[in-house]
Amino acid sequence: MAVYPNDHIQKAAAFFTKEIDRLSKRPVRLMEVCGTHTVAIFKAGIRNLLPEQVELVSGPGCPVCVTPSSYLDTAIAYSRQKGVIITTFGDMLRVPGAKSTLSEQRAAGADIRIVYSPLECIDIAKNNPMKKVVFLAVGFETTAPVAAATIIAAENASVKNFFVLSAHKRVPPALKMLLANGDVNVDGFLLPGHVCAITGESPYHFLAEQYHIPAVVTGFSAIDILQAIYTLVKQIETGEALVGNQYKQVVKPEGNPHASRILDQVYGKADAVWRGLGKIANSGLELRSNYTSFDITNDMPIDVPNQPEHSACRCGEVLRGKITPRECLLFGKTCTPEQPVGACMVSVEGTCAAWHRYGTWRWQG
Numbered sequence: 001m002a003v004y005p006n007d008h009i010q011k012a013a014a015f016f017t018k019e020i021d022r023l024s025k026r027p028v029r030l031m032e033v034c035g036t037h038t039v040a041i042f043k044a045g046i047r048n049l050l051p052e053q054v055e056l057v058s059g060p061g062c063p064v065c066v067t068p069s070s071y072l073d074t075a076i077a078y079s080r081q082k083g084v085i086i087t088t089f090g091d092m093l094r095v096p097g098a099k100s101t102l103s104e105q106r107a108a109g110a111d112i113r114i115v116y117s118p119l120e121c122i123d124i125a126k127n128n129p130m131k132k133v134v135f136l137a138v139g140f141e142t143t144a145p146v147a148a149a150t151i152i153a154a155e156n157a158s159v160k161n162f163f164v165l166s167a168h169k170r171v172p173p174a175l176k177m178l179l180a181n182g183d184v185n186v187d188g189f190l191l192p193g194h195v196c197a198i199t200g201e202s203p204y205h206f207l208a209e210q211y212h213i214p215a216v217v218t219g220f221s222a223i224d225i226l227q228a229i230y231t232l233v234k235q236i237e238t239g240e241a242l243v244g245n246q247y248k249q250v251v252k253p254e255g256n257p258h259a260s261r262i263l264d265q266v267y268g269k270a271d272a273v274w275r276g277l278g279k280i281a282n283s284g285l286e287l288r289s290n291y292t293s294f295d296i297t298n299d300m301p302i303d304v305p306n307q308p309e310h311s312a313c314r315c316g317e318v319l320r321g322k323i324t325p326r327e328c329l330l331f332g333k334t335c336t337p338e339q340p341v342g343a344c345m346v347s348v349e350g351t352c353a354a355w356h357r358y359g360t361w362r363w364q365g
């Protein structure tokens, strides 16, 4: 039994663990879609608490992991252009492109700056009027509204030298594609709490309606996750399939209408390429026609040759929940958080990084 800090939490954890054990009669695979859930599951030792037949697999829920290496190659190509400042969240620096990383480019002299919010880019652009400031806009429905708000703010302030290189993604089409292809064998989903705070839970109703697979929007504490697993196991054992919300304090049925409105004003749906998953219809966001002047690929088109990703990296299968990181031959050997070969080893939310950091009880010895 894992040790949780207070008595009340211990009792709740013990209750849900016991109930899962009691209810669970057959092997089930549950996918935690969100990278933060993967980390929370490891931190709380949840895998140790579950009966053998309840297996947790990680899904395509880390924004860094799903950004394809071709996007990094394009970002690197822009970082080499004269008069360009690249701005990015720190995680992107070490994500491998085909041959290099932004971190290596920065060491070689490229002007690449880490920001904590895209809104910081407006000041950078104002302070560098002769340069083009390009924000690497990656992430899911969670971060995309802030990028959209930044574009609106840049327009309102007549800042003409701020641009985005957009690779925003939408989670539901990726799950739809995985299920439609019969690519994953999953009995239930733990849905991403932060993404659903923006979208609400309704975009996931297809899981129950079309595929008869239960799903629960859940928070990030050990109790939240154990309760969600309990709910899923209970439904699976009774043949039910509902999409529920156990994170009601944060996720409202309608999501966040203000953020959704801003997002919808600036971005429309488009096909997008995911690392390891390929092109997925309607899974991306592209700037609407009123805002294409903020797209660096329009303002400064460049040709970036298509190059294959590292052949032995199995991030694609990890992101589809088909293998655990341990099954990749590079895991913990040539691929480590210090020297990542694939994107899943870079971000703290990445599945391989989480396994490497917290999963030593499984993969050693």
Ligand code: SF4
Binding pocket: 034, 035, 036, 037, 061, 062, 063, 140, 142, 192, 193, 194, 195, 349
């Ligand atoms: S952005 Fe939020 S929902 Fe998405 S992976 Fe990170 S924590 Fe999870």
Ligand code: SF4
Binding pocket: 312, 313, 314, 315, 316, 318, 325, 328, 329, 330, 331, 332, 335, 336, 340, 341, 342, 343, 344, 345, 352
């Ligand atoms: S261990 Fe490294 S190379 Fe293997 S799948 Fe994970 S990130 Fe890719």
